[in-house]
């Protein structure tokens with residue numbers, strides 16, 4: 587006879603929520619490593635980056651989806667399609683609502699979309715950023731959240747001080763089917779390295795830029811090759827794409843200062859990721875209105 591303690595579960599979870607709800611940060615807190623990139627700019631996440639939580643009793647694979655929003659561009663529609671596709675593939679969805687903001691039309695829009703899958707896929711309500719407010723406000727937000735959808739479970743968390751992150755992991759694991767380990771021990775993500783590297787560069791390039799520019803930035807890794815005659819150095823050639831000439835000037839900065847800064851910051855993260863020294867060759871190019879152009883979107887991996 588097997589007791590419940592012997593049961594091993596495995597499966598997929600994803601977090602949804604309005605932009606900036608804290609989904610990427612939560613993924614990193616659960617996985618315990620910098621897998622999904624985070625920033626204070628909305629719509630940072632474009633790729634379904636997976637983080638893997640290894641536990642003795644379970645393997646939880648987290649798929650990080652872009653923020654769902656009313657689409658205005660072709661890119662917007664592609665991103666939303668990616669979100670719906672992800673929901674239908676996972677075993678549990680975590681609906682994230684930040685504790686410090688009232689539940690608004692954006693959240694209700696997501697709840698309406700989620701209600702369509704909630705019969706097939708259990709949805710867990712998550713009140714994020716609990717550290718920003720008092721206990722009473724957290725309780726109030728949990729009550730408000732309960733009004734918008736029927737949840738399999740409700741959990742308040744803080745990714746910043748690790749409040750209840752283990753509890754959340756338990757709650758999500760409970761919704762997974764019994765199954766074997768799907769990925770080897772120690773593996774944290776199955777994204778190709780080039781995608782992670784592109785995301786690290788985009789994260790560095792996003793720092794300190796304003797307003798509409800974040801949506802116009804895309805990074806493509808053109809080439810990644812070990813330097814000839816050296817086994818400790820990799821040449822990485824990357825292009826930062828923007829939509830307009832004026833944006834190019836912003837990204838490069840006066841005398842190229844900003845771009846150098848972006849290069850040196852992202853290089854540190856990339857070296858850590860690859861465990862090797864790298865030479866980073868970084869260029870900025872204008873791809874006019876790439877968010878509206880199917881051919882350019884394809885080339886940039888959307």
Ligand SMILES: Nc1nc2c(ncn2[C@@H]2O[C@H](COP(=O)(O)OP(=O)(O)OP(=O)(O)O)[C@@H](O)[C@H]2O)c(=O)[nH]1
Nearest residue numbers: 606607608609610611628629630631653715745746
């Ligand atoms: N105080 C506090 N801040 C948090 C917490 N989690 C996330 N943040 C901050 O909230 C901002 C957004 O976090 P992200 O994890 O990038 O949000 P996201 O939902 O993945 O955003 P998109 O990728 O745009 O959809 C960042 O500035 C984080 O540092 C938390 O638990 N506490």
